[in-house]
Amino acid sequence: GAGIMAHRYGARAMWIWCMVVASASPRAYAQRIGDERIVLQTTYGDIVLGLYPDVAPETTAHVLEAFELGLYTSNHFFRVDRGFVAQVAACSNGRRLKMNDEQKAVSEKTVRGEMSDLKHRRGTLSMARFDDPNSATSSFSILLGNAPHLDGKYAVFGEMISGDEALRAMELVETQKEGIFVKPKERIEILATYVVHPKNTGGASSAPAALVSSDGREGGTQCARELDECKARADSLAKEIHNIRSARLPGN
Secondary structure, eight states: OHHHHHHHHHHHHHHHHHHHHHHTOOOSOSOOOOSOEEEEEETTEEEEEEEOTTTOHHHHHHHHHHHHTTTTTTOEEEEEETTTEEEEOOHHHHOSSOOOHHHHHHHHOOBOOOOOSOOOOTTEEEEOOOSSTTOBOSOEEEESSOOGGGTTTSOEEEEEEEOHHHHHHHHTSOEEEETTEEEESSOEEEEEEEEEOOOOOSSTTOOOGGGBOTTOOBTOOHHHHHHHHHHHHHHHHHHHHHHHHHHHOTTO
């Protein structure tokens, strides 16, 4: 009846809206993202990162190894400067948990500055360093806005895939100025981390999971992944609306 038609119309309208949003979803660059996904579970929600192995191979390999070893677990965002950066502390002094010898060795390793022509925009991952351009260890920033004065001076090595809600919540935390840093008055901790690796579906030429959409299409882009998520949310919302209508208007 009318309820079913409204349900179908609402679901299709929501799906079309999601297609528009997903296709317009801002990505920092048309840069290839590596297959792995790094997940940070923070006190303000999950943040998912993707890396640029073609742009900064040494940096991405180092950061990935650190995450694989659990180095960032119990670390924290020591700096949250609204509209500028949310910076993760160096693992050597930002963790609460004690490091084993392997973790300590990786945390103290330095990587050369792999500067490129990629711009610093919201969602960009940028490697922190001291004055020496080749002094990066494990501290990095997620950009909270455009920062052209950092372009070419700090290594861009990836981007945030999802988690903007968590970043926006962090930006609302009360802060205080300490020297050149704007720091949150509360500890914004990285409670846990894990790395999601690509999975093969069969043969040696199978596409990695990160490049396969939920309906099996190979070569899916970031836009396709976001569209799949939107479609799933739209279907769920449409079902919820239908259930509410059925409960309140049983004749429909």
